[in-house]
Amino acid sequence: xxxxxxxxxxxxxxxxxxxxxxxxxxxxxxxxxxxxxxxxxxxxxxxxxxxxxxxxxxxxxxxxxxxxxxxxxxxxxxxxxxxxxxxxxxxxxxxxxxxxxxxxxxxxxxxxxxxxxxxxxxxxxxxxxxxxxxxxxxxxxxxxxxxxxxxxxxxxxxxxxxxxxxxxxxxxxxxxxxxxxxxxxxxxxxxxxxxxxxxxxxxxxxxxxxxxxxxxxx
Amino acid sequence: xxxxxxxxxxxxxxxxxxxxxxxxxxxxxxxxxxxxxxxxxxxxxxxxxxxxxxxxxxxxxxxxxxxxxxxxxxxxxxxxxxxxxxxxxxxxxxxxxxxxxxxxxxxxxxxxxxxxxxxxxxxxxxxxxxxxxxxxxxxxxxxxxxxxxxxxxxxxxxxxxxxxxxxxxxxxxxxxxxxxxxxxxxxxxxxxxxxxxxxxxxxxxxxxxxxxxxxxxxxxxxxxxxxxxxxxxxxxxxxxxxxxxxxxxxxxxxxxxxxxxxxxxxxxxxxxxxxxxxxxxxxxxxxxxxxxxxxxxxxxxxxxxxxxxxxxxxxxxxxxxxxxxxxxxxxxxxxxxxxxxxxxxxxxxxxxxxxxxxxxxxxxxxxxxxxxxxxxxxxxxxxxxxxxxxxxxxxxxxxxxxxxxxxxxxxxxxxxxx
Numbered sequence: 001x002x003x004x005x006x007x008x009x010x011x012x013x014x015x016x017x018x019x020x021x022x023x024x025x026x027x028x029x030x031x032x033x034x035x036x037x038x039x040x041x042x043x044x045x046x047x048x049x050x051x052x053x054x055x056x057x058x059x060x061x062x063x064x065x066x067x068x069x070x071x072x073x074x075x076x077x078x079x080x081x082x083x084x085x086x087x088x089x090x091x092x093x094x095x096x097x098x099x100x101x102x103x104x105x106x107x108x109x110x111x112x113x114x115x116x117x118x119x120x121x122x123x124x125x126x127x128x129x130x131x132x133x134x135x136x137x138x139x140x141x142x143x144x145x146x147x148x149x150x151x152x153x154x155x156x157x158x159x160x161x162x163x164x165x166x167x168x169x170x171x172x173x174x175x176x177x178x179x180x181x182x183x184x185x186x187x188x189x190x191x192x193x194x195x196x197x198x199x200x201x202x203x204x205x206x207x208x209x210x211x212x213x214x215x216x217x218x
Numbered sequence: 219x220x221x222x223x224x225x226x227x228x229x230x231x232x233x234x235x236x237x238x239x240x241x242x243x244x245x246x247x248x249x250x251x252x253x254x255x256x257x258x259x260x261x262x263x264x265x266x267x268x269x270x271x272x273x274x275x276x277x278x279x280x281x282x283x284x285x286x287x288x289x290x291x292x293x294x295x296x297x298x299x300x301x302x303x304x305x306x307x308x309x310x311x312x313x314x315x316x317x318x319x320x321x322x323x324x325x326x327x328x329x330x331x332x333x334x335x336x337x338x339x340x341x342x343x344x345x346x347x348x349x350x351x352x353x354x355x356x357x358x359x360x361x362x363x364x365x366x367x368x369x370x371x372x373x374x375x376x377x378x379x380x381x382x383x384x385x386x387x388x389x390x391x392x393x394x395x396x397x398x399x400x401x402x403x404x405x406x407x408x409x410x411x412x413x414x415x416x417x418x419x420x421x422x423x424x425x426x427x428x429x430x431x432x433x434x435x436x437x438x439x440x441x442x443x444x445x446x447x448x449x450x451x452x453x454x455x456x457x458x459x460x461x462x463x464x465x466x467x468x469x470x471x472x473x474x475x476x477x478x479x480x481x482x483x484x485x486x487x488x489x490x491x492x493x494x495x496x497x498x499x500x501x502x503x504x505x506x507x508x509x510x511x512x513x514x515x516x517x518x519x520x521x522x523x524x525x526x527x528x529x530x531x532x533x534x535x536x537x538x539x540x541x542x543x544x545x546x547x548x549x550x551x552x553x554x555x556x557x558x559x560x561x562x563x564x565x566x567x568x569x570x571x572x573x574x575x576x577x578x579x580x581x582x583x584x585x586x587x588x589x590x591x592x593x594x595x596x597x598x599x600x601x602x603x604x605x606x607x608x609x610x611x612x613x614x615x616x617x618x619x620x621x622x623x624x625x626x627x628x629x630x631x632x633x634x635x636x
Contacts, residue, residue: 070363070418093424093491093524099602104253108602110564113491114527126253133602134385136263136317141256174254182254207259 027191029161031198033153033173040157041204044175045079045143047150049186052167057147060084063119066130066140068096073130073140077176081148085119097133104128104144127174141176164191173200177207265315266636267386271308271393273335273629276613277301278622281448283343284465286622288589288613290394290450291629294337301623308335310451310631313352313386320356328354329386331453350455352387353407370412373456376430376481378402378498380520380532381557385635387453391530391559391566392595393609393631397447397574398518398536398553404441404454405514406500407471408432408479424487424494431478434471435502438479439514439540441470443547446587446617447574475505493523496534506543513541516551532557539579548579566597576617589615607631 033044051057060083067074068090080086090096090113098117099108104126109117111134122128122144132138143150149169151159161171168190172182180202187198271291278301279285280292285301287293290310293303311333318326329352336342355372375387379402381395382388387403389395395403410432417425434456445463454460456471483498497519504513516538523531535554540547552575559568572591578584591613599605612626 072363091491093487093494097602110599111561113524116527124253127256129256136265139259143254176256181252207256 026163026165027195029149029164029169029171029189029191029195029198031159031200032157033159033175033200033202034157035204036201040153040155041175041202042153042155042157043077044153044157044159044173044178044200044202044204045077045145045150046153046159046161046171046173046198046200047079047145048147048161048164048169049145049172049182050170051147052165052169052191055165055167057081060148062148063087065089066142068092068098068132068138071135071138073138075152076139077141077143077152079143079145079150079152080122081150082125082144082146083121083123084144085121086142087115087119088117089115090117095134096138098130099133100128100130102126102128105142108133127176143174166190166192171198173202175202175204177205179203179205262316262318264317265313265385267311267313267315267388267633268309268635269311269388269631269633271306271310271335271629271631273306273308273310273627274303275306275627275629276622276625277303278625281445281463282450282452282461284461284463286463286617286620288446288448288591288615288622288625289611289627290448290452291335291627294339294341304337304339306335306337309333310335311386311388311453313453315386323358325357325359326355327357331386331455333452348455348458350453350458352453352455365417367413367415370414370430371410373407373409374412374430374432375403375407376412376483376498376500377428378483378496378500378518380496380522380534388633389451391532391557391568392570392593392597393607393629394449394451394593394595394611396534396553396555396557396570396593397449397572397589397591398534398555400448400450400452401442401553402518402536404450404452404460405438405470406435406479406481406502407454407456408434408481409456409473410434410478422489425484426486427482427484429480429482431480433473433476433478435479435514436474436504436508436511437468437470437472438502438504439512439538439542439549439551440468440547442538442551442576443512443540443542443549443585446576446585446615447551447553447589449572449591449593449611449613472510474511475508477503477505479503492525493521496520496522504541506541509544511542512547515539528561530557530559530561532559546580546582547585549585550577550579551575552577564599566595566599568595568597569593570595572613574615584618586619587615587617589613589617591615603635605631605633605635607633 033041095111105128128142130140173185273291275291276287277293278287280287293301357370359368379399381399384390412430414428459467460470479502481500485496487494501515504511518536520534557570570593576587578586595609597607610628
């Protein structure tokens with residue numbers, strides 16, 4: 001009975017501590033990304049690029065997956081925090097030869113199938129454009145951002161950054177075809193109760209998408 | 219000598235053109251863009267492939283030079299009628315593949331090929347190596363990569379091969395494709411229309427079906443009946459002449475009866491991505507009432523398996539019948555091959571056995587051929603652009619009761635692909 005009481009007291013103390021410093025104080029930052037005509041922009045990435053003073057980015061031990069299905073990268077845009085390890089499984093029946101010549105990360109994974117390829121760590125922020133050396137039309141992007149607070153917009157252009165510690169941050173928006181520089185989209189927002197939804201306006205040129213070739217080149 | 223000058227000049231012009239196109243198109247390293255900027259996809263692109271070879275081919279002159287040799291590169295004929303092996307230095311393939319994305323989602327693609335060689339005596343191959351148009355088409359697709367359909371219009375080849383799936387339609391597993399697939403890339407090119415449908419079902423079965431009609435293959439079958447099966451990675455075009463036994467040349471792509479050829483095909487892939495089954499049927503619907511027309515129809519079936527990572531097992535079989543009214547060349551043709559290939563990292567080792575035959579169905583001339591071949595090939599890729607390869611082939615082929623001497627050969631290849 002004595003032991004039980006001690007355990008209860010410990011639990012209460014931990015909950016109280018978390019309530020002061022941890023997830024109970026975390027907030028959400030939401031909003032939309034639209035074009036100049038007010039139309040929703042999907043597959044934009046909104047992320048915090050400037051942390052509040054005194055808030056340190058969590059240590060990143062995350063992993064993420066850029067899949068290859070039906071001769072396409074899935075998802076087309078994969079946002080990750082800097083330091084994330086990304087695996088590239090190939091779930092097609094044919095071989096792919098994934099590569100990137102982007103300055104942010106240059107690499108290649110020679111012809112392979114299945115889940116044999118070792119993951120790649122992305123240690124520099126920026127956009128990493130992916131291609132397949134066999135299938136020219138395959139195109140994907142890994143967007144490496146400085147913090148774990150990022151979200152991809154849905155069909156309505158909506159996003160939600162979750163579990164953001166209280167504080168004032170710089171939030172930016174990115175889209176593959178945006179004509180606006182990322183730093184020019186920055187808005188300052190204070191996370192916490194009463195924060196207003198953000199609206200980003202991006203002039204977007206729909207990226208040219210090469211059709212999937214059905215002929216040859218396996 | 220004039221021939222050499224001509225070829226050299228033509229080669230230089232082609233090389234300069236290649237250098238120019240390579241300089242202005244294709245995948246490039248991103249410039250001084252800001253970190254989050256994504257370079258735009260070019261609407262026009264160009265791929266190129268250059269394959270350099272050192273070849274010690276058959277002792278008999280190759281079929282490419284009208285000889286009885288069954289490989290692409292062969293020896294030379296001496297003045298006393300004997301033949302001697304030579305070493306050849308070849309550009310076995312220089313291919314350019316321009317592509318463009320046009321309005322309304324239309325995709326353009328073409329492939330031009332050139333090749334040439336010089337032997338250790340300084341002699342070049344006969345001047346039949348023109349720049350060949352291998353394919354050129356417009357294509358429009360609807361749907362997604364998981365389900366949809368497409369239409370193609372232009373010069374194309376029915377996609378029956380399990381081997382010629384590499385860049386610029388090169389063989390994927392070896393330097394030289396099987397006899398079966400060698401012939402599929404010599405004959406059967408059409409100018410016409412092709413429709414394709416594909417779908418991945420709810421239980422992850424991949425289905426694909428296509429059908430087409432086109433004009434051009436009215437001489438289809440003449441190569442097998444008069445020359446027989448060969449093993450070669452030479453990709454025929456629609457604008458070049460083709461060597462026949464005895465030093466004659468014929469235009470393979472030659473529409474004479476204004477009657478379109480028809481073909482259908484399809485493949486099924488299993489949900490576990492272990493293998494796929496490929497079938498096809500082609501009939502050139504040749505009108506034998508028109509002078510010079512050959513009738514050819516064939517069926518082909520094959521299976522490609524990948525039971526474990528890195529291991530590929532292929533088997534393909536073709537049977538066909540060719541006929542012409544003027545001469546007695548009626549023949550039944552058959553070819554098959556099993557192939558086993560193992561890839562470890564960027565190394566690939568492949569073994570293939572070929573069996574091929576032509577059965578004479580009427581009187582003289584005798585078109586009968588019976589042969590088999592064994593191929594071993596090693597390929598090593600490095601970087602995004604480079605590959606080296608070694609291949610040895612030995613062929614035992616008897617045609618009309620005659621076996622050419624020394625039907626084996628080896629070759630070393632360096633391939634650059636941009």
